[in-house]
Amino acid sequence: MTAFYAIIPSRMKSTRLPEKPLKDIAGRPMVVRVAERALASGATDVIVATDHPDIVKACETYGVKVVLTSENHPTGTDRLAETVTKLGLDDEAIVVNVQGDEPLIPTAVVREVAELLAAHPECEMATAGHPIEDIEEFMNPNVVKVVRDAQGNAITFSRAPIPWPRDAFREDKTKLPDGLNPLRHIGLYAYRVKFLKRYPHWQQAPIEKWESLEQLRALYYGVKIAVAVLPGALPAGVDTQEDLDRVREVYAQGKI
Template sequence: MSFTAIIPARRASTRLPNKPLLDIAGKPLVVRTAEQAAKSNADRILIATDDTDILQAVEHAGFQCQLTRADHPTGTDRLAEVAQQLNLSPDDIVVNVQGDEPLIDPELINQVAALLQSQPDAAIATCASPITEAHKLFNPNIVKVVCNHRQQALYFSRAPIPWARDALADGSHVLAPNLPALHHIGLYAYKVGFLNTFPHLPTGPLEMFESLEQLRALENGFGIAVHITQAHPAAGVDTAADLERVRAIFANRL
């Protein structure tokens, strides 16, 4: 199958300034992510950024980079601009690989792209893994998703869903046996036709209250297919501690 992997890279970061350019074993973080994405079956790997320093670093490493506007409210809006710049057709598939995921599994990229291609009534495909620990179910920083029998998303939430009424009746924070709770993984495949539509969709109350942009698609009637993987991927780089952990992993590899 054919698809393009686009890596949005924005320099601004409150917790880790200049995050895409932070060094990981001699190379910028965003370049390490691109190298990992290049192990997938993508026909093309492209970094989308609004920063000329990132552009230069990426091109120096031999990857294609596209300069975009600086006023995009979301990474999806940035992808939509790049899809238009590349003149991609509405049925083409674009996979959004987060720029701070240098340990992303290339096969997961392939799987989310293949899932979208196999479901013509879905505009987006994403991933999730089973929640096996109670504290993750009740952690609002971990996004949960519930699906129908066709493995299409019904809802995403920071709240513990589905709510096991009987098991939680006494106020306990426990994981009910066999609860189909899923931890959403922020890897997305889009059909370009949807990317062209996304910037024009109205923001609804669910997205505003949950602060989850994927709810915009559901609120406007677009289907999201969900690939279930049993192993949750390695965490990305969000904090200084994450950075040191990833640096240690690459140091051990080298």
């Protein structure tokens, strides 16, 4: 089994669900539940990276490793860079970024992106996507799309509908043409530590600025990103009280 670390960035900045990381799910804070999922994936170690002392306290209460980081990181990737430096991880070590608001994340998918990166030494990142099935999702700018090359690496990511089926859409824009097979990007990443150490020193890429997609900075500076294709969407994360209620019900029914 591939050796990898899981790092969970966790902040208190949510406006739709204040103090989101500390919300109770079946008797434990959400950030602890996410850490449990990450550990169940087979990670060598699981670390929460946070800028808030209350999250530190919650993690320590339940025996979850935690690193207190700066409050001023512009992205989660920058927070991970500080964390791997503090931990003294080897440059070739693999780190999976598990979002702190995804307590239902399938453990197999966390492991899959780590194993994908381990299998591709030419890549410094790995991520995942799944097929887009309908035209509304394809056209939605809140749905990030990814296009892969012949080796399964990312060519680009965009909020725009890509690849654009020019000729087919001249005839009919109400459905996806047969054979298009667009992919929705899933925000789950594996990194090599050496990449994380370099990333904060790169200036923001123009395409990253316009698309508001930080992974485009990596492509802009020549980093190869391997992309796994999953059969379908992952369980939704927690952004609202309704989401939290849904997740609590899953735990209450013992479905996880």
